[in-house]
Amino acid sequence: MAWLLSRVAAAALYLVLVLTVTTSTSPAAAQRFPARARPTRSGYLNVTSTNSLYFAFYEATDPVTTPPTAAPLLLGPYLLNSTALSRNRKRWNRRFGVIFIDNPLGSGFSAPASEADIPRDEPTIAAHLLAALQSFMALDGRFRARPLFLTGESYAGKYIPAATKHILDANDRLPVDQRVNLQGIGIGNGMTHPIAQVTVHADQAYFAGLINAKQKATVEAMQNRTVSLVRAGNWTGARKERNGIISFLPRVTGVATSFNYSRERPYPTRPLLDFLNSDEAKAALGARRDVAWVRCSKADIMRSAKRDVEAVLARNGTARVLLFQGVFDLHSAPAGRRLAGYVQRSGALANVVIVGAGHMAAGDNRPAAQAMIEGWVLQTGPFAGAGARSSTS
Ligand SMILES: *[C@@H]1O[C@H](CO)[C@@H](O)[C@H](O)[C@H]1NC(C)=O
Ligand SMILES: *[C@@H]1O[C@H](CO)[C@@H](O)[C@H](O)[C@H]1NC(C)=O
Numbered sequence: 407m408a409w410l411l412s413r414v415a416a417a418a419l420y421l422v423l424v425l426t427v428t429t430s431t432s433p434a435a436a437q438r439f440p441a442r443a444r445p446t447r448s449g450y451l452n453v454t455s456t457n458s459l460y461f462a463f464y465e466a467t468d469p470v471t472t473p474p475t476a477a478p479l480l481l482g483p484y485l486l487n488s489t490a491l492s493r494n495r496k497r498w499n500r501r502f503g504v505i506f507i508d509n510p511l512g513s514g515f516s517a518p519a520s521e522a523d524i525p526r527d528e529p530t531i532a533a534h535l536l537a538a539l540q541s542f543m544a545l546d547g548r549f550r551a552r553p554l555f556l557t558g559e560s561y562a563g564k565y566i567p568a569a570t571k572h573i574l575d576a577n578d579r580l581p582v583d584q585r586v587n588l589q590g591i592g593i594g595n596g597m598t599h600p601i602a603q604v605t606v607h608a609d610q611a612y613f614a615g616l617i618n619a620k621q622k623a624t625v626e627a628m629q630n631r632t633v634s635l636v637r638a639g640n641w642t643g644a645r646k647e648r649n650g651i652i653s654f655l656p657r658v659t660g661v662a663t664s665f666n667y668s669r670e671r672p673y674p675t676r677p678l679l680d681f682l683n684s685d686e687a688k689a690a691l692g693a694r695r696d697v698a699w700v701r702c703s704k705a706d707i708m709r710s711a712k713r714d715v716e717a718v719l720a721r722n723g724t725a726r727v728l729l730f731q732g733v734f735d736l737h738s739a740p741a742g743r744r745l746a747g748y749v750q751r752s753g754a755l756a757n758v759v760i761v762g763a764g765h766m767a768a769g770d771n772r773p774a775a776q777a778m779i780e781g782w783v784l785q786t787g788p789f790a791g792a793g794a795r796s797s798t799s
C-alpha cells in the first residue's frame with residue numbers, strides 16, 4: 407500500500423536508559439556533547455564472568471502514556487555533524503525508550519577480555535545479547551514488563567533473527583518473571599538472505615539507469631559466482647566476490663558511494679570515529695577510556711538467516727517482523743522500484759520501502775523512519791491491526 411507521512415496518533419511510550427556522568431567536562435566538551443545528549447543510563451552489561459557489552463539507554467522524551475509500554479533498540483537521538491552534536495528532531499526515542507548495545511563483543515566500546523573471546527558464530531552472539539538484556543532488565547525492575555523490539559540494520563539482518571529465535575526459545579524454558587517481553591523485530595537494509603539479495607544488483611542498477619547492458623552482464627556473472635560460492639559454503643570467497651560487485655558499481659557508474667547512489671559525496675566516517683574516541687565523548691557516554699571504539703567486520707556476512715526469520719514467523723504472531731529498505735542502497739535494496747514509500751503486509755510480517763534513503767535508511771530519511779517505527783510499534787496508520795498481539799498495555 408502507498409504510504410504517506412502523516413501524524414501518528416501514538417498510544418504508547420518508549421523507554422530508554424542513560425548513564426549518569428560524574429566526570430567534569432571542559433566548556434568546549436560541554437558544547438560538543440550537550441548535557442541533553444547524554445544517555446539516561448549507560449555503561450557495561452555483564453554477559454559472562456569476564457566479558458560485558460557496552461550499552462547506552464535513552465528514555466523516551468515525549469511519551470504519551472504512563473507507565474512506559476514499549477522499548478525498542480533503535481537509532482540514536484542525536485546527530486553528529488562535522489563538529490558537534492545537534493538534536494535529532496526525528497529521533498526514535500520520542501515515544502520509546504531506546505537501548506543501544508555494542509554487540510557483538512569486539513565491536514564499538516565492547517572490548518573482549520581477550521581476543522579469543524570474540525564470538526565467531528551466531529549462537530554465541532545471540533546468547534551474549536540475551537545475557538546483556540537480562541543484565542539490563544536487572545537494572546530497573548520496571549524494564550522487564552515493557553514490550554521490547556529489536557531493531558538494527560545491515561549485518562544486524564543476520565544476528566537479530568538469530569537472537570530473536572534464541573530469546574523466544576529461551577522464553578519457552580524460563581519462568582515467567584525471567585522472560586524477555588520480545589514483541590517484534592525491525593531490520594533495515596539487512597543482509598538476511600544473501601543468496602536472494604545478491605542477485606538483484608544487476609537489475610537494480612540497470613533499471614535505475616546506472617549501468618548499460620554490457621555492464622549488467624558483467625554484474626550478473628559476478629552475482630552467479632557469488633551464488634555458487636554461497637552454495638558451496640565458501641563464506642570468505644562469497645564475501646570477496648560480493649565486495650567485487652559493491653566496488654564495481656561505483657567505479658563504472660561514478661556514484662560517490664554505493665550506500666546511497668543519489669549522494670554527491672561519500673558518507674564521512676572519520677568525524678564519527680574521532681568524536682567517539684575523544685575522552686569527552688567516552689566520559690559522557692560512560693564508556694571505558696582505555697577502549698577504542700571500533701567497527702568490526704564479520705566473515706559470515708553471506709550466510710543466510712532466512713530460516714531464523716521463518717522460525718520467528720512460524721510462531722504465529724508471537725513477534726512481528728518489520729523489514730525496511732532505502733531505495734537508493736546498492737548493497738541490499740529492493741530491485742527496480744521508484745516509490746515514495748510503500749508498505750506490504752502479510753500477517754505478522756511487514757515490508758517497507760523508504761524513499762530518499764540509502765543503506766543507512768533510518769538516518770537518511772529521518773521523518774519517514776520515525777513515522778515508520780512509531781506506526782509499526784504502535785500499530786497505527788498502514789500498520790493498524792497487524793497480525794501479532796497488541797503492543798499497548
Ligand atoms: C559484572 O562483572 C564484574 C566483573 O566480574 C563484577 O565485578 C560485577 O559485580 C558484575 N556486575 C553485576 C551487576 O553482576
Ligand atoms: C553543527 O552543529 C552545531 C550544534 O548544533 C552547530 O552550531 C554547527 O553550526 C553545526 N555545523 C555544521 C557544519 O553544520
Ligand SMILES: *[C@@H]1O[C@H](CO)[C@@H](O)[C@H](O)[C@H]1NC(C)=O
Pocket residue numbers: 623624626627630
Ligand atoms: C547467471 O545465472 C543465470 C541463472 O542460472 C543464467 O540464466 C545466466 O545466464 C547467468 N548469467 C551469466 C552472465 O553468467
Ligand SMILES: *[C@@H]1O[C@H](CO)[C@@H](O)[C@H](O)[C@H]1NC(C)=O
Pocket residue numbers: 635640642643644646
Ligand atoms: C573460496 O573461494 C575463493 C575465491 O573464489 C577461492 O580462492 C578459495 O580457494 C575458496 N576456498 C575454498 C576452501 O574452496
Ligand SMILES: *[C@@H]1O[C@H](CO)[C@@H](O)[C@H](O)[C@H]1NC(C)=O
Pocket residue numbers: 720721722
Ligand atoms: C501455527 O499455526 C499453524 C497453522 O494453524 C500450526 O500448524 C502450527 O503448529 C502453529 N505453530 C505454533 C508454533 O503454534
Ligand SMILES: *[C@@H]1O[C@H](CO)[C@@H](O)[C@H](O)[C@H]1NC(C)=O
Pocket residue numbers: 666667668669734762763764769770
Ligand atoms: C540519499 O539520497 C537521497 C536522494 O537524492 C537524498 O535526498 C538524501 O539526502 C541522501 N541521503 C544522505 C544521507 O545523503
